[in-house]
Amino acid sequence: MKWMKIGLLIVAGLLITACTSQEDIEQSFPMSMEVEEFSAVNQDGEAVTLEDIEGDIWIADFIFTNCDTVCLPMTANMSQLQKKLKDSGLEKEVKLISFSIDPEHDTPEALTEYSQRYDADLNQWSFLTGYSQEEIELFANRSFNTPAAKAEGSNQFVHGTSFYLVSENGTVLKQYEGVSDPPFEEIISDIKKLN
Template sequence: MVSLMTVLVVLAGCGQEIEEPLNWEVESFEYMNQEEEMVSLEDLKGNVWMADFVFTSCETVCPPMTYNMTKLNEALEEEGVENVQFVSFSVDPEVDTPEKMREFMSGYDLANADWNFLSGYSQEEIETFAQESFKALVRKPDEGTQVDHGTYFYLVDQEGKIMKAYSGFQNVPIDDIVNDIKILQKS
C-alpha cells in the first residue's frame, strides 16, 4: 500500500501545469536593445522569459519593479533555475536611448543576467503592442515626463504565449513565479 501511495504522489508531481494560464499570444516584434542589437520574438522562442514595461526616467514604480525583478533573478539562481530571459519594454522610447538604458541597467544586479531592455519604436507602437499582446495600459500624457503604465511582470512560455501576470510593484509572489517557471521548463 505504501509503494502505491508513493507512485501516486510521484505521478501527481509529474503532471504539474500552470494554474489558469492566460494563453495570450505575443505578437511578432523586433526591437533594439541596450547594445543596439535587434531582438525579436523569434530570438526569445525556446526560452521561458519574464517581461515588464518600464522607462529610465520613471520617478515612481520602475525602480522598485526593476529591483523586484532583480530579486526574482536571485531567487531563480538560488533554486538553480537557468535559461530564463528578462525583457523590459521601454514605455518612453523617444527618451530611452541605448545609452540611457545601459546607464539605468547598471544600477541593478539584474544587469548581469540575460536582460534585454528594448526600445527603438514609436510611442504609438508600444502603446498598441502593450495593449494587444499584454492587455496592458501604456499612455504618455501630453504634459510632463512621466508615462502611465501597468506594473505587472509577465511570464512568457517557450512558444511566446503569456501564461501569467503577477504584481511587479508590491507583494511580488516570487516563490509562485519561480515555481511556475520550473513547471514551464519541465513541459
C-alpha cells in the same frame, strides 16, 4: 497474461498522470495571449525580435528610465527575481525582458546606465527600445492587455505594473504583482512547472 494486465495498468496510470499534470498546468496558468511579433534593440544596440527569444521562458515588464514612481521598485524587484532565479539554478532557463515605453528618451545608452543601477546581469536580462511610441503602446495593449500611454502634459507614462510569465512559444500565461511584494516563490514554482 498476468504481465499483460500489469503492463496495461502501468500504461493507464501513466496516461492518467499525464492528464492530471496537464490539467494542473492549465489551472496554474489562467491567461493565454499570444505575443505579437516585435522588432527592437537592446541596451547594446543589438536587434531583438520575438523569434530571437523563441524557445526561452521569459518574464516581461514595462518600464521607462525617467519614471519617478512605480518603475523604481519594479526594477529593483526584477533584480531581486534575477538573483532568486540564479539561486534556484534557473538563470539559463529564463530570460528577463524589460520593454521601455519611452523609446524616444530611452536610448540603448540610457538603458545601459539604468540597468547598472540595479546590478542587472545583461546575459539574462534585456532592456528593449528602438520602436515607435505608437508601436510599443499597441504592443503592450494587444499582447499583454496592459496600458502604455504618455500622460498628457507630462514626461511620465501610464503603464501596467505587472510581471508577465511568457512560455517558450510566446504565450503570456500569467501575471504577477511587480511593485509591492511580488510572489517570487510562486514565480519560480510556475517556471519549474514549465520545465
